[in-house]
Amino acid sequence: MIPTADIVMVVHGPEAFDAGDxxxxxxxxxxxxxxxxGIMARTAAEESGLSVVCTDERPSVVFRGLSGRSCLVNRGKTPESGRIFGELVAGRLGGLVHVETSNDTVYCWNRGDRELAEEIVRLTGYALVCAESDGGRxxxxxxIRGCLPGxxxxxxxxxxxxxxxxxxxLASENGNLRAVSGLDPKPHGFEKLLRADLPDIQTAWCKSGPVRSSPPRQGERARCGGRVAVIDHCGHTLYREIGEDVCGVLAVGDDTTAVCGHICSHSGIPVFGVVDGDADTIVKPGYAPGSVVVEVQDGRDDDVGRELAAVRDLETDSWEAWVEETLRVLAGRVRVVLDLRGA
Structure with a gap:
């Protein structure tokens, strides 16, 4: 037997916290x-109240910075997608002990730490599977494997x-990105992605399915005045922006607004969301009191969001006053679809 108290546990994804794993x-x-x-894992972890250290990095990056014994804990949306995820991480690292809670299995990838894997099996009663990931790409x-159609x-x-x-x-060629098979493309999505420069398709963060299936928990209201953070179609960058000086978030894009609303609900930070009605329902909705979401009536949320970020003062003594003035700026061009002022 080895002392598991010497190991570092790396937990990926919100489901491992939401399910109690x-x-x-x-x-x-x-x-x-x-x-x-992970981003939503951080939200779920903070809501759980467990003593953990949060990072926005992907598991492979986290493991590369560790020394000593460690294991990955994950709950895939299906056992197969969970196994595929472990295989992907192991392919970038070499040996890996992967605890997959969707099917109570401990995978020992690429001749990883077999002694640790066996001790985890002894303590949990999970099954042990030794597997290989060549990481070939x-x-x-x-x-992007393990997708569910739709x-x-x-x-x-x-x-x-x-x-x-x-x-x-997906294939990257001639400075562009295209879908080869298995995808009904969203042209505006590709446009947004390429506008931020063509990503390295081998190292880009790719996933499918909802980012979290559980609803958020409400937190206490944040400060009334301070900085308004701007998140433009990059909800995964939110935690880098919401410091203690933030009183609210200007979120641009349907899915970005949903993600920001979900995360900020727990933090008690209201959101002013600018959408145009092409949401993909990737997360359970939730917003802190004081939040407002407006839908652009003519044009795209991108343009209106960039305009607001350019013309509105992003420092304010009062979030409520900032929202009122912003609605006046947008009068006749948007309709309010969510209004939690006074909630």
Whole structure:
């Protein structure tokens, strides 16, 4: 037997917290440190009240910075997608001990720490599977596996379309990105992605499905005055922007507004969302009191959002006053679809 108290546990995704897996495994393994990888995982972790250290990094990046024994904890939307995720991470690292709670399995990838894997199996009663991940990838081609047809597909936090097959294949060529198969593309999504420069398709953050299935928990209202953070179609960058000086968020885009509303609900930070009605329903809705969402009547949310960020003062003594003035600026061009002022 080895002391699991010497290990670092890296938890990926919100579902491991929402389903109670993280709490149970922390109780069984008593790791010396628990790191949280991912944006929505951080929200779920903060709501859980567990003693963890949050990071916005992907698991492979987190593991590269560790020394000593460690394991990955994940709950995939299906056992197959969970296995595929572990295979992907292992392919970028080499050996990996992966605890997959969707099917109570401990994977020991690429001849990883077998002794640790066996000890986790002993303590949890999970099954042990030794597996290999070659990490082989074709240059300029990316496969996003484990998709469910009909669910949203993301690259770097931006929805680029809807899956039509279990595997989506993307190709990068001639300074552009195209869907090869398995995707009903969302042209505006590709446009948004490329506007931020063509990503390295091999290292880009790719996923499919909802970013969290549980609703957010309401937190106490944040400060009334301060800085208004601007999040333009990049909801995954939110935690980098919402410091203690932030009194509200200007969110641009349907999905970005939904993600910001969900995360900021727990933080008690109201959101002013600018949308144009092309939401992909990637997260359970939730907004802090004081939030307002407006739908653009003519044009696109991109243009109106950029205009607001340019013409509105992003420092204010009163969030409510800032919202009132912003609505006056937009009068006749938008309709209010959510208004939680006075809530």
């Amino acid at each position: 993280a709490r149970r495994l922390i109780g069984l393994l008593a790791p010396r440190r628990v790191l949280v990888a 074709r240059e300029d081609v990316r496969e 669910e949203a597909v993301f690259v770097n936090g931006i929805v680029i379309g809807t899956a039509t097959a279990e595997t989506v294949i």
